[in-house]
Amino acid sequence: MGSDTSTADLLAGLDPEQRAAATAPRGPVCVLAGAGTGKTRTITHRIAYLVRAGHVAPTQVLAVTFTNRAAGEMRSRLRSLGVEGAQARTFHAAALRQLQYFWPRVVGGRPWPLAESxxxxxxxxxxxxxxxxxxxxxxxxxxxxxxxxxxxxxxxxxxxxxxxxxxxxxxxxxxxxxxxxxxxxxxxxxxxLDFADLLLHTAAAIEGDRSVAEEFRDRYRCFVVDEYQDVTPLQHRLLDAWLGERDDLTVVGDANQTIYSFGGASPAPLLDFTRRFPEATVVRLERDYRSTPQVVSLANRVIGAARSRPAGSRLRLVGQRPDGPEPRFGEYDDEHEEAAAVARRTRELLDAGTPASEVAVLYRVNAQSEAYEQALTDAGIPYLVRGGERFFARREVREAMAALRTAAADPPPGELPAVVRGLLGRVGLSDKPPSGGAAKERWDALNSLVDLAGEFAAEASEVSLPRFVGELEQRAAAQHPPTVEGVTLASLHSAKGLEWDAVFLVGLAEGTMPIQHADGDDAAIEEERRLFYVGVTRAREHLWLSWALARNPGGRRGRRRSRFLYGLVPEDHPAARVVKSAQQKNRSVSKCRTCGARLTGALEVKLARCANCPSDIDEDLLARLKEWRVRRSRELGVPAFVVFTDATLIAIAEQRPIDDTALVSISGIGATKLERFGADVLAVVRESAGQR
The missing domain is CATH 1.10.10 (Arc Repressor Mutant, subunit A)
Known part of the structure; x- marks a missing residue:
C-alpha cells in the first residue's frame, strides 16, 4: 500500500461496525453481514488494513468466494486500495491453480485436464x-x-x-x-477431472503429503471466505486443509441468503463458527446502504415471517438511504399481460433517466424469460439474458481483444481510454451508436471495453495498455464481463450478489414461488422464502412485485398469488381483499378437519388432519389416481413424483375435492398443477364417486 495512504485515511469511510471488522485482531473473525451492508467493502478494507499494519504480506493472502464476478470485484477493490498481489479467486479456480502446481510431485506426469462435458x-x-x-x-x-x-x-x-x-x-x-x-x-x-475433483484432489494432496502442506502453508497465511453460508462439506474440507492448525481466518456470510442447499451448501459452519473458535471476534453488519427504507422494510417483513430462524440469522436491516417510492404490486389475468405491464413500466423508468443496465426482471425459473424477452422486444427496449452467450465469446469482443493484444507490443501514446477507443475504431466502434438491432448490441459491447479502460485508469497504480490487456485476459479467464447497456433478465439464483436501481420480481404465483416441488417440505419452503428475500434485496429504489392468474390469454384464472405475499400487499390495493381471503382460507386449513387441533407438520397440513387422527381415505380412488399418474408421467416423459407426490395423492383421496377451489386448497397443488392436471384429477374423483 502506498505510503501516502495512512491507516486513518483507509478507515475513514467505514461505519463503526465495518471498522470493527476491518481492524479486528489477527485470528478468527466472523462477520454476519446482511444484504446491502457493504461486506465486500468491509473485507477488502480488512485485507488492506492487515497489509498496512504489517500483519501479512499481500502475497500471503488468499480470499475465496463463489462466483467469478465476485472474485473480480474483490480484486478491483483491493487494487483501488493499493493492495497488489493478494489472491482473490473462486474455490475452484484456487484449487485448479494449486493442483496443477503440485500434481507432478504428488501424482506424477502431466495434470489431468477438466472434462470437456x-x-x-x-x-x-x-x-x-x-x-x-x-x-x-x-x-x-x-x-x-x-x-x-x-x-x-x-x-x-x-x-x-x-x-x-x-x-x-x-x-x-x-x-x-x-x-x-x-x-x-x-x-x-x-x-x-470434473469440478468437484479439483477440490477433492487438492485437499487430498495437502492432507496426504507433508511437504506439500508445508509449502502451501508457508505461502498462504491469511484466509478470507466470502458467502460462507454457501460452503459445501467438500469446500469446507479444502478450507480445513488450507488452514491446518492455524486460525487466521475471516468469514463473511448471511444465513438469510442460504439458497443453494440443493447443491450441498449449508449455513451450519457460519452459525457454528463461535463453537469452533470460541475466541473469535463476531461483528454484525445491519446498516443497509443499498436499498431505500421502503425496500428494506419489505425485506425485513419477508424474512421475519420465516418459521424458524437460528440466532445467527436474526439480522434486521436498517435502511440508510433517503426515502424512496413504496414497492408496487400488480395482479394480471395472464402472463402476457403481466409481461406487457413490466415493459410499459420499464419504458417509463428509461424515459425518466434510469439506465437500462440498472433495470432487472427476475424470475424463479429460466423458462419464464420468453414472455419478457418478447414484451421488451415489442417495446424496443434492449435486454440481456443472464446465462446466455458469454461476453468474451462474442465475435466482436474476440476481435477487439486481438487488436488490443497486438497493439500492446508497441503501445501508441495517449491516455488509456482514448487509446483503446482509437484501436477499437478499427474493428467497428463508431463515435455514435447505431439506432438499434444487432449493430447496436455490437457497439454496446465494444464501448463497454472503453468504459472498462476508464475504470482501470482510475484505479490501477500503474496504467498502461499491456497491463489493461492483462486485466482483460484475467477477466476473460474468470468470465467477469463489464457492464453492457440493456435490461437484465435473470433467474433469482443467478441474481445473487448483484443489484439494480429497479427490480421487477415477476411470476409470484403459487407453484412458481415457492416452486411446486418444494411444497410439503418445510425446509424447502423456507429456502424458497430466502430466495424471494434475495430477490427483494437486489433492488436499490424501485421494486415491482407481480403475478398472473393464468398462463395464456383466455386461460383458466386458477392461480393463486404466492403465500409469501400475504401481509405485504397494502390494505388499499385492489388485490388486498383476495389476499385476505386467501389468508383466512390458509388459516382454516391449518386446523385438523377431524379434531380441530392446530396443525404444524407439512404432511399434516397437506392431509388437513393430525397424524394420529383416523384416515378416511378412499382406497379405490387412491388406486385410480396412481394409475392415472403413471399414464400421465409416461406421456410427459417425467418421473411419477413430478406429476404428484404420493402424499398429495393421499390428500386428494382423503378429501375428495369436487371443484377447483377445493383442489387448490390442498397443499402441493398450486396454479401450475391445477392448470396442467386439475381437470383430469377432478374427473377421476367424479368417476370413482359414481361407481361406488
Whole structure:
C-alpha cells in the first residue's frame, strides 16, 4: 500500500461496525453481514488494513468466494486500495491453480485436464448402468452426482444417504449409485477431472503429503471466505486443509441468503463458527446502504415471517438511504399481460433517466424469460439474458481483444481510454451508436471495453495498455464481463450478489414461488422464502412485485398469488381483499378437519388432519389416481413424483375435492398443477364417486 495512504485515511469511510471488522485482531473473525451492508467493502478494507499494519504480506493472502464476478470485484477493490498481489479467486479456480502446481510431485506426469462435458460423461454412464438416457434424466443424475461429491458422500454410501435425506431422484437410489460408479470409472479411463475433483484432489494432496502442506502453508497465511453460508462439506474440507492448525481466518456470510442447499451448501459452519473458535471476534453488519427504507422494510417483513430462524440469522436491516417510492404490486389475468405491464413500466423508468443496465426482471425459473424477452422486444427496449452467450465469446469482443493484444507490443501514446477507443475504431466502434438491432448490441459491447479502460485508469497504480490487456485476459479467464447497456433478465439464483436501481420480481404465483416441488417440505419452503428475500434485496429504489392468474390469454384464472405475499400487499390495493381471503382460507386449513387441533407438520397440513387422527381415505380412488399418474408421467416423459407426490395423492383421496377451489386448497397443488392436471384429477374423483 502506498505510503501516502495512512491507516486513518483507509478507515475513514467505514461505519463503526465495518471498522470493527476491518481492524479486528489477527485470528478468527466472523462477520454476519446482511444484504446491502457493504461486506465486500468491509473485507477488502480488512485485507488492506492487515497489509498496512504489517500483519501479512499481500502475497500471503488468499480470499475465496463463489462466483467469478465476485472474485473480480474483490480484486478491483483491493487494487483501488493499493493492495497488489493478494489472491482473490473462486474455490475452484484456487484449487485448479494449486493442483496443477503440485500434481507432478504428488501424482506424477502431466495434470489431468477438466472434462470437456461432464453431461456427456453422465449420459454415457447412464447408458452403461442401464438407466434412462433422456436429457432431463441425465441432467438430474449429474446433479445428484455433483451433490453427493460436494457432500462427501461416496459411491457405496449414496443409497443410504439418499434415503436418510429424502432425495427426490429420477431413478431409484441404487440405480443412481450405479451411474455414479460408471461416471467415476469413465473419468478415470479418460484421465479427466470434473469440478468437484479439483477440490477433492487438492485437499487430498495437502492432507496426504507433508511437504506439500508445508509449502502451501508457508505461502498462504491469511484466509478470507466470502458467502460462507454457501460452503459445501467438500469446500469446507479444502478450507480445513488450507488452514491446518492455524486460525487466521475471516468469514463473511448471511444465513438469510442460504439458497443453494440443493447443491450441498449449508449455513451450519457460519452459525457454528463461535463453537469452533470460541475466541473469535463476531461483528454484525445491519446498516443497509443499498436499498431505500421502503425496500428494506419489505425485506425485513419477508424474512421475519420465516418459521424458524437460528440466532445467527436474526439480522434486521436498517435502511440508510433517503426515502424512496413504496414497492408496487400488480395482479394480471395472464402472463402476457403481466409481461406487457413490466415493459410499459420499464419504458417509463428509461424515459425518466434510469439506465437500462440498472433495470432487472427476475424470475424463479429460466423458462419464464420468453414472455419478457418478447414484451421488451415489442417495446424496443434492449435486454440481456443472464446465462446466455458469454461476453468474451462474442465475435466482436474476440476481435477487439486481438487488436488490443497486438497493439500492446508497441503501445501508441495517449491516455488509456482514448487509446483503446482509437484501436477499437478499427474493428467497428463508431463515435455514435447505431439506432438499434444487432449493430447496436455490437457497439454496446465494444464501448463497454472503453468504459472498462476508464475504470482501470482510475484505479490501477500503474496504467498502461499491456497491463489493461492483462486485466482483460484475467477477466476473460474468470468470465467477469463489464457492464453492457440493456435490461437484465435473470433467474433469482443467478441474481445473487448483484443489484439494480429497479427490480421487477415477476411470476409470484403459487407453484412458481415457492416452486411446486418444494411444497410439503418445510425446509424447502423456507429456502424458497430466502430466495424471494434475495430477490427483494437486489433492488436499490424501485421494486415491482407481480403475478398472473393464468398462463395464456383466455386461460383458466386458477392461480393463486404466492403465500409469501400475504401481509405485504397494502390494505388499499385492489388485490388486498383476495389476499385476505386467501389468508383466512390458509388459516382454516391449518386446523385438523377431524379434531380441530392446530396443525404444524407439512404432511399434516397437506392431509388437513393430525397424524394420529383416523384416515378416511378412499382406497379405490387412491388406486385410480396412481394409475392415472403413471399414464400421465409416461406421456410427459417425467418421473411419477413430478406429476404428484404420493402424499398429495393421499390428500386428494382423503378429501375428495369436487371443484377447483377445493383442489387448490390442498397443499402441493398450486396454479401450475391445477392448470396442467386439475381437470383430469377432478374427473377421476367424479368417476370413482359414481361407481361406488
Amino acid at each position: 461432464a453431461f456427456r460423461l453422465a449420459g454415457r454412464a447412464a447408458q452403461r448402468a442401464g438407466a434412462s438416457t433422456e436429457i432431463e434424466v441425465v441432467r438430474d443424475l449429474l446433479s445428484e452426482i455433483e451433490w453427493a461429491k460436494s457432500s462427501l458422500i461416496g459411491i457405496d454410501d449414496y443409497p443410504a444417504a439418499a434415503a436418510r435425506l429424502h432425495r427426490d431422484t429420477s431413478e431409484p437410489a441404487e440405480k443412481v449409485r450405479d451411474v455414479y460408479r460408471a461416471y467415476e470409472a469413465l473419468k478415470n479411463d479418460q484421465e479427466v
